[in-house]
Amino acid sequence: MKKAFLINAIKHAARQLLLMALFAVSLQAAPGHNQDVLDREVTLNIKEKKLEYVLNKIEEQTKITFVFSPKLIQSSRLVTISKSKEKLSVVLNELSSYLHLDYEVAGDKVILKRQLPDKATAETDNNPPAIEPVPITGKITNAKGDPLSGVSIVVRNKGGGTSTNANGVFTINADEGDVLVVSYIGFKTQEITIGGQHQLTIRLEDAIAELTTVVVGSRSLRPRSNVESPVPVDVISSKDLLATGQIEPTQQIQYTAPSFVSNHQTVADGTDHIDPASLRGLGPDQVLVLVNGKRRYNQALVNINGTVGKGSVGTDLNAIPASSIERIEVLRDGAASQYGSDAIAGVINVVLKKKTGTQVFAHAGQQYAGDGANLQLGINEGFKLGKKGGVLNLTGEVRHRNPTNRAGNYLGTVYNANATIDDAMIAQKGGWDRSNNMFIGNSRQLNAYGEANLELPISTKSKFYAMGMYSYRKGKAAGFYRYPKQTTQVVADLYPRGFLPYIGSEIQDRSLMAGFKGKTAGAWNWDVSSTYGGNQFRFDVTNSNNASMGDASPTSFYCGKLAFQQSTTNVDFSKDFGSQLNLSSFNVALGAEMRVDMFKISPGQEESWKNYDPNGGKAGGAQVFPGYQPANAVNENRNVLSTYVDVESDITEKFLVNVAGRFEHYSDFGSALAGKLALRYKILDALAIRGAISNGFRAPSIHQYFFNNTSTQFQLINGTLTPSNTLTVRNSDPIAKALGIPDLKEETSVNYSLGITAKPGRNTSLTVDAYRIDIKNRILLAGPFKRTTAGTSIVDQVLNNAGIGTDVQVVQAFANFVDTKTQGVDIIFSVSPQINTGNLDITLAANFNETKIQKIKGTDKIPAKPDSVGNYFYFDRAEQSRVEKANPKNKVSLSANYQYKKFGLLARATRFGKVSSLNADPRLDETYDPKVVTDASISYSILPQVRVTIGANNLFDVYPDKLKWFRDGTGDKTNIYYGNTSDGRFVYSRNATQFGMNGGYYYVSLSANF
Known part of the structure; x- marks a missing residue:
């Protein structure tokens, strides 16, 4: 039936x-x-x-x-x-x-x-009964006559609505005298009054400004497209995000924004579960994230392990349901003077949907290798409220990601460091599976989201708006295997063959925003809003032990929580004085912001962190991730007050000027002032030049002030990755001061940009923007400062004087100690050539980027250059390369999207430039060559409003270069160094990644609009 x-x-x-x-x-x-x-x-x-x-x-x-x-x-x-x-x-x-x-x-x-x-x-x-009144049917096309799919058609002041199918056809019930409102992003909205006609042919006019009008980068009341703005902005629609075949926002932006890079990390504690992201090669904490134009809170997690963005505190974009996103705007320019701290590299603004109707998204896929299956189901429902244009848009989404594993065969010893004895013991104990020792790849994740976006007119000149969002995410990732030979870490009676410990995450995000906006009788636009949000990250460890407890040790541990909350209140005003000054525009925007940041560390259970036998030589705490101790507990807050002025004017029809200034005062470190000048001059109607100069700042995050813990991190000691208890101390801790680390202060920056925008032909646009970003006093993790075998270094002395036992081998702290210079160029070319059948869009997007360390600052305790034991003061070669070389130096993407009636074809090739990781031992330096990743999909409308897509990401199953092996200089074939492979366990680098290590991925997805 x-x-x-x-x-x-x-x-x-x-x-x-x-x-x-x-x-x-x-x-x-x-x-x-x-x-x-x-x-x-x-x-x-x-x-x-x-x-x-x-x-x-x-x-x-x-x-x-x-x-x-x-x-x-x-x-x-x-x-x-x-x-x-x-x-x-x-x-x-x-x-x-x-x-x-x-x-x-x-x-x-x-x-x-x-x-x-x-x-x-x-x-x-x-004679049969006369035909009953029938619905209105019609076809909607663009100016060329090509059909438009997904166009919204609603009857004014009545519930319900519809949209066009793949052939631009629609059917809707309407009576004579009703008004149809026809709207579609990129085209001017039309209103049609129904008379006696029942069949309509509607042609929509282009409205380029509506397609690319941006929120970030300009507070002007005059709409500006991304080509018309004085600074570069990418506008990525939900359709473009969906077309990537990715289901996580960070990965969707990775393949649509040329200067944005984000990859999954592995064997990196909490960073396995929250992806660090980079804009223009800078740190995750040097880009500001907004949602609906309002500041988004940071994550609670501090990246302290050996990954890109080490020492930073970013914003977790994957806490936002992909199904709720209408578009994403990426401002690629310093904007601290406009939006405040963190906006050194730029701003990412996530605009949520507020349309009526129903959208359903489903996705299923897995890696070519047979693992890493993904499932997604998202539902977005918009309801009309009242008769004045109110709308309530709701989103529910569930995502499940199975883990991947790209581990190699373990070639080290298992039971005894002596290989001969070890071989005998392996044989005696029934062999050893060397291919099943690690899980290196994506972590397991189960994510559930809910989101609501409300806009409700109160009068003709004012409206109430609100947004609420909640996400719950549960993850599981593996650490390093603990082998039976590691007797200080393994309880043999519990795990006679050793064990692979797991770090479990439970991440919750909550946010609520509400506000009123309107227009006064004097034509001032006003906006008053308050936003509250926060992130909580819980750590659990399973399949592990506390070796100091012996047989009495539990195998599962609650290891504590990190939490960050932020409360922000904004008051904004703007007015265009252009007509009064006889100018095309003279927009004045001013406002104030009050913010409260709160950071908390909650200890784990005692067994997760305590050493019950400190003199017995056994390691205390849960292996893989010792819990937060009562001494690590934090419950701190700070206040931030700021005010800004932003003036933008079309001095002439050809000349645009933008001037902005912002003052911020922090209760914990002091004040900062930032300013910006941006210009745009139209040389020809189809050619303009633009440029900007600004100074910026990034205040130390409250996390960087107060975070402290002891964690197990693998340090390279004598050419071997060795588990080391690493103590991270507060910047204000006596240990940090004994090492000469000064008090934290803000990072400061100067941004320069110069570019051209052009429309060399019909449906063609080109932007080229060069930039330079000089940053002083960057905040990173100082260290790692290691104990020495002789026990006589300054590090040994400081730790001994502080009563820190030798079970702690490494110490690190946050500090301002590096100056960097980042320069590059962004190029975006797009064209929609006129063809006889169908629609074709071609886009070339490229980013060329390089960051160089200009200066490393030492103190009277430890010099900036190598000391007598061969260590750098804050940065060894490995840490330096994480800043300079771990992100691709360039990324170039060429995509073609073809639509013909029910069919759609998409092909995209992305070239990721080379990356490198250096080491204290130069023989272990690695460079990974550029790679091209190709994505392709074909879509088909099986029903007018239901579209199915079959595709493959990384179609040709491309992997990064493998880690290298080498022999010593004697030529002895038995003296094989496993390099950075950790005795063969790592095939691909976890320190520098271009696009991940999982290979090809195929999927089928479905989208429906009602």
Whole structure:
């Protein structure tokens, strides 16, 4: 029953699409113009069958095609007819008279339409009832006549609505006098009053400014496109995000914004679960994230392990449900003077949906290797509220990600450091599986999201708006295997063959924003809002032990929580004085912000961190991640007050000037002042030059002030990755001061940019923007400062004087100690060439970027250059390369998107530039060559509003270069160094990643719009 219904529905939809596609042609045709068709003979002997059945029989005999709307002609009506070798014209005339239809011939197609009311005969016993009023049908195209899919059509002041299918066709119920509101991003909205017509052909006019009008980068009341703005801004629509085949926002932006890089990390504690992201090669904490133009809170997690962004505190974009995103704006320019701290590299603004109707998203896929399956289901529902344009948009989304594993074979010893003895013990204990020792790849994650976005007009000049969002995410990732030979870490009675410990995460995000905005009688626009949000990260360890407890040790541990909350209140005003000053525009924006940051560390259970036998030589705490101790507990807050002025004016039609200034005062470190000047000059109508200069700042995050813990980190000691208890102390801790580390202060920056924008042809745009960012006093983790074998270094002395036992081998702290210079260029070229069939969009996007350390600052305790034991003061070569070389030096993407009727094709090739990781031992330096990753998909509209996509990301299964092995200088084949592979366990680098290490991925996805 259901199958038959679906088949009929598909058939009806196909007929309706054909009707509308040929509508324009049919207007030029007249009945009887093609006599050859009408002279074809038909034989029928049908009793009480549906009209659609009769038409099918006629099609089989005459080789013609009927085109019609099932609702329009009521194709389910029963028909009785008997004819023998009768001309088609006679049969059609009889059916049209009996059923009150008109027909027209166009080639081998016969278009059926309802008969006009004045032609219909009165109802009699021998005449079927007159046709009931029918819906309005129509077709919507662009100026070239190409059909537009997904166009919104609603009846003003009535509930419900619809959208066009892949052929631009729609059907909607409307009465005479109703007003249809037709809207589509990138085109001017049209309003059409219904008269006696039931069929419409609508052409929408381009509105480029509406397509690319940006929120970030300009507070002007005059809409500006990304090409017209004085600074570079990428505008990425939800359609473009969906087309990537990715289901996480960070990965969607990775493949649509040229200067944005984010990759999954592995064997990195909490960073396995929250991806660090980089804009223009800078740190995750040097880009500010907004949601609906309001500041988004940072994550609670501090990246302290050996990954990109070490020492930073970013903003977790994956805490936002992808199904709720309308578009993402990426401002690629310093904006601290406009938006405040963190905006050194730029701003990412996530704009949430506030449309009516229903959208459903589903995705299923997995890696070529057979692991890493992903499932996603998202539902977005918009409701109309009241009669003044209010809307409530709701989103629910669930994502599940299975882990991947790209570990190599373990080639080290298992039971004993002596290889000969070890081989005998392995044989004695029944062998050893060297291929199942680690899990290196994506962590397991289960994510659930809920989001609401509300806008409700109160009067003609004011409205209330609100947004709420919640996410719950649970993850599981592995650490390093603990082998039986590691007797200080393994309880043999619990794990005679060692164990692979797991770090579990439970991450919760909550945010709530509400505000009022409007316009005064004096034409001042005002906006008052308050936003509260926070992130909580809970750590659990399983399949582990506390070796100091012996057999009494539990195997699972609660290891504590990190939490960050932020409360922000904004008051903003703006007014355009252009008309009063006889200028095209002179927009003045000013406002104030009050913010409260709160950071908390909650200890774990005692068994997770305590050493119960400090003199017994056994390691205390849970292996892989010792819990936060009571001494690590933090519950701190700070206040931030700021005010800004932003003036933007079209001095002439060709010359645009923007000047902004911002003052911020922090309760914990002091004050900062930032300013900006941006200019744009139109040389020709199709060519303009733009540039900006600004100074910026980034205040130390409250996390960097107060974070402290002891964690297990693997340090390279004598060429071998060795688990080391690493103590991270507060910047204000006596240990940090004994090492000469000064108090934290803000990072300061100077940003320069110069670019051109051009429209060299119709439907063609080009932007080229060069930039330079000089940053002083960057805040990073100072260290790692290691104890020495001799025990006589300054590090040994400081730790011993502080009463820190030798079970702690490494210490580190946050400090301002590095000056850097980042320079590069962004290029974006897009064209939509006019072709005879379908629509084609081609985009070339490229970023070339380089960061260099200009200065490393030492103190009187430890010099900046190598000391007597060969260590750098704050940064060894490995840490330096994390800043300079761990992100690709360039990223170039070429994509082509072709749409033709029901079909869509997408192909994208992304070239990731080389990355490198250096080491204290130069022999272990690694450089990984550029790689090209190709994505492709094909989509098809199986129903007018349902589209299915089959695709592959990394189509050709490309992997980064493998880690290298080498022999020592003696030529002895037995002296093999495993390099950075950790005895063969790592095949690919975890320190510097271009695009991940998981290989090809295939998927099927479905999207539906109602």
